[in-house]
Amino acid sequence: MMNRIQVITQKELVAPERLERSIVIVIDVFLATSSIIFLLDKGYGPIYSAENSNEAISYFKKLKQNALLLGEENGKRIEGFDYTDVTNLSHISVQKPVIICSTNGTRAIKLAKYANRLVLSSIINGPTVGGYLRNNMEDRSIVIICSGNAGHFSMEDMVGAGQLIDCLIKLNKYSLSDSSRVAHQLFLQSKEQQYQNLYESETAKLLIKMGYGEEIRYIINHIGKVNVVPMYKQGSIVSVKTEEAF
Template sequence: MRKIHVVTQKEAVDEQKLAGCTAVVIDVFLATSTIAFLLTNNYEPIYTVKDSEHALALASWLEEPYILLGETRGKCIEGFQYPDPCLIKFVQEKKAAIICSTNGTRAIESAKKAKILYISSLVNGHKVAEHISMQTDDSSIVLICAGNDDRFSMEDFVGAGQIIDRLLKGEEYALSDAAKLARDTYLSSSAISFRNLLDCETASLLRSFEFENSMDLVIEHHEKVEVVPIFKGNKVVQELLPTGERST
């Protein structure tokens, strides 16, 4: 029976233990939600880096068209578009994206040694769970909550619970204590349409920077974004189905 573990913040990740695991990084407000919206709006590949210095270094040699998105501790970075999903518009011609953030992209950085690495949020967690359920191996599943600058984040824990709840609808898994609690937390939050997430610590921070609409957008798009972001070759792309078709 496959095991499901939940790491409640990126700082607790043991990179060496991820080597044979399927990992999922979750940063609901906002980085992994933004990544899902970027993919569905024809931005691909997506390069995730830990800070603006690395983003600018990557941009200096990238030859393909791109957009540059980033924030630090919730604040805008000069020369970068804020990684707000409300600001992402569909582009006719595919374009790359470079994104850095205080928590989400750093969490991805910490999880790169995983056997398989998915990116998830409340908007697309159902699709990520679907793809995990199609795996034929017995690797442990590690759900990594990005957290909030070395602190626990309720919204990421709820996002982890979403994946667990979806997986359990198909078969049995061995859950860690944190995984059991994450699922219960997701079900409780879902029952009240995730209104409690608007009172979480990250929500207060985003509200102070006038990004409340971003949180509303994420909640309104619960399980409505049909993409499966996967980290391959040092970039995030859409996962391919076994037939070779894109996830839709």
């Protein structure tokens, strides 16, 4: 039976109980999953994803370690939290845990945490995630969850989903849902435009207005360049080794 790829266009449409047998990919291009991927790439981890600031503080108290506490709420910094500037992250020699909460991405992660396998992706590591899935995937369906923006569709997340689909269908045969076909076509159009249309997405415009313009540019400049596969394991997010990157 041909494997199927389904795209859920925003986290509010997720039915957690229907994900238990699936391989699930969560995408939040601007900014949560991109931030997590950059953090893992620079040596930070494990990373604990919190639904909100209260849960993040609870994690922080339980860890009793020198962890980074990062977060935003509707694009605004949370009092007492740092907000990671992905443009200035440097490699660290000793792993440092991170607790992160966000408006969209970390909430999507919580909805999907009981999946058979939960992986995080973005346009910066989509080819590497695609290679990992092609080499390690069991005979299960793939569900890609686009985090969206506070209950609304996000173009950049669909482009990220389409990038992943483009990698998966190159060597394998899949049955694509209508939403998967739309995501793939949107990715091909964006790629043809050299991803300049991502700057016009509602989320990008909002974040640029709020002072995150450098981070948006940094993410777009790193499309397909980060060879990290973040996986949710036993309550935290870690980087798993992969033998294939494109």
